[in-house]
Amino acid sequence: MSDEEELRLQLSKRLSDSGHLRTRPWRQAVESVPRHNFLRGGFFERRDGNGPTAWTPVLPSDPTWLEQCYEDDSLVTQIAGTIVPGDLRGEIMRPPTSSSTMPSLVVRMLEDLQVSAGQRVMEIGTGTGYSTSLLCHRLGEDDLVTSIEVDAEVSGRAGTALAQCGFHPNLIVGDGLLGDPDGGPYDRVIATCGIVDLPKEWIYQTKPGGIILATLSGWMYSSELARLTVHDDGTASGSFLGGRISFMLARPQSPPPLGVLPDLDQGDERAASLGADILNDWDTRFVAQLGAPRAQRITLERDGHTEHVLVDVESGSWAALTSSAKRWTVRQGGPEPLWDSVEDHVTRWRNDGAPGLDRFQIRVNDKGQKVTWLAA
Known part of the structure; x- marks a missing residue:
């Protein structure tokens, strides 16, 4: 057994022991799909100091690269919208814009999606393509998986990595908030980015009885994972699953620049x-x-x-x-x-007793979305 195969098995065991990886089909996917193949362009390592957060590149030539690929960590793969690890020598102090999500969160969400064989899945946010590859492995048919990525270069790199693993899903470059108008309806929709408002397009493109799994966030950056069921009347409702899950916000729903602040001495x-x-x-x-x-x-x-x-x-x-x-x-x-x-x-x-976020509910209709809670 190669070092990489051993690392895959070790990752699967850690995810199973932590309770995130719960069923055999997803365990087989984690044990079969090489995460490092989706990180061949390297990733950025965080350097904390007294000033702004700095990031330094870790490339496949670095001795710790392979082992780090199989740690249960989110690994930043793009900075400031365009910069990848191979572009840089030294440090950069700009915000991350794309990453490979920590495997425990990836598999937890895939398990929570409650997907079954033969179902069609739309993924919002291809990223490196690792979660896309797990979906392809689980469903066994590439044409059942559609993944949408706003960044053409990110999508291109993901497509190459997926093909190297033998997967050929439908990859779309575009605004994931618009979904795939020509490809629906889907049985499942999963978003690997944070959203402020759940797009109605996702509801329209999901079959009645289908499930949407998305992380609802806000501009104060507290967020939670919600699972909604789509109804015959074109609405969707569901509950929050708990766990304090956080993703980068979808770019079209990111907060606007603050600009010039108001006169805070007035009011x-x-x-x-x-x-x-x-x-x-x-x-x-x-x-x-x-x-x-x-x-x-x-x-x-x-x-x-x-x-x-x-x-x-x-x-x-x-x-x-x-x-x-x-x-x-x-x-x-x-x-x-x-x-x-x-x-x-x-x-x-x-x-009402400060109920936890797992007692919150969400409903979305043509008038917008409403979040409420059940008293503790």
């Missing part, structure tokens, strides 16, 4: 019943996003104190919170009082 000021520190908790921040779904969160140092700011670029609404002597003060401006809405949502959620 209406009052004592805040809840402070900005509530946003440090994942579940609470998710609830806060429901109250201010288009708000971005930043922290500023001004006049010797820390200011926690929410800004809705599109509406012009904003809220700035400061703490003094264990008391919080909020100033708000624009057409909508953002922090009032956050406090209202979080207070109602706490009064």
Whole structure:
């Protein structure tokens, strides 16, 4: 047995022991598909320091490359929309834009998709193609798998790696939020990117009774995995599965540039019943996003104190919170009082016993999406 085959078996065992890999067909897929084949262009390794996060390339010539390919880690494969590991010598301090998702999350989602033999699957976000290859292996017929990627170069590299493994799914370069209008309907839809609003196109392209699995996020970057069933009336509903899952947001739903900040010394000021520190908790921040779904969160140092700011670029609404002597003060401006809405949502959620995100439900129809929770 080669070193690479042994590493595949070790990865399968770790994923099974952790409870993420639960059924034999997906275990066989993990044991058969070489993840390193989808990382031959290398990946970026994070370097933490006192300043901005830096990334350095790890290439196949590096002695640790192969073993790292089979660690249960997400591996960044593109920086700033265009830069790949082979382009760089040294460090880069720009944001990641594409990655190979950690295998435990990949297989957990594939298991949660509840796919069966003969079903047609649409994947949003091809990435390196590793999860696409697992789908192809599981379903046994390449024409049952369609994968959509917005970046032509990323899709091209994935296609090459898939072909080297003997897989030839339908690969589409385009906006995954639009789905595949000419190829549906599908039995299953799975998204490997975060979304703020679940596209109605996905519902229209899924058979009644079919399943959509997607990570609902927001611009405060708390997110959760949702599984929805599509109904005969063109709506979809479901629940959140728990686990604090996070993906890079789909590029068309990424937050707009902040631009010039409003004058934070203006606005209406009052004592805040809840402070900005509530946003440090994942579940609470998710609830806060429901109250201010288009708000971005930043922290500023001004006049010797820390200011926690929410800004809705599109509406012009904003809220700035400061703490003094264990008391919080909020100033708000624009057409909508953002922090009032956050406090209202979080207070109602706490009064209901602060149920976990696995007790949240989502419904999507022509009017949009609505997230609610069941009291604890």
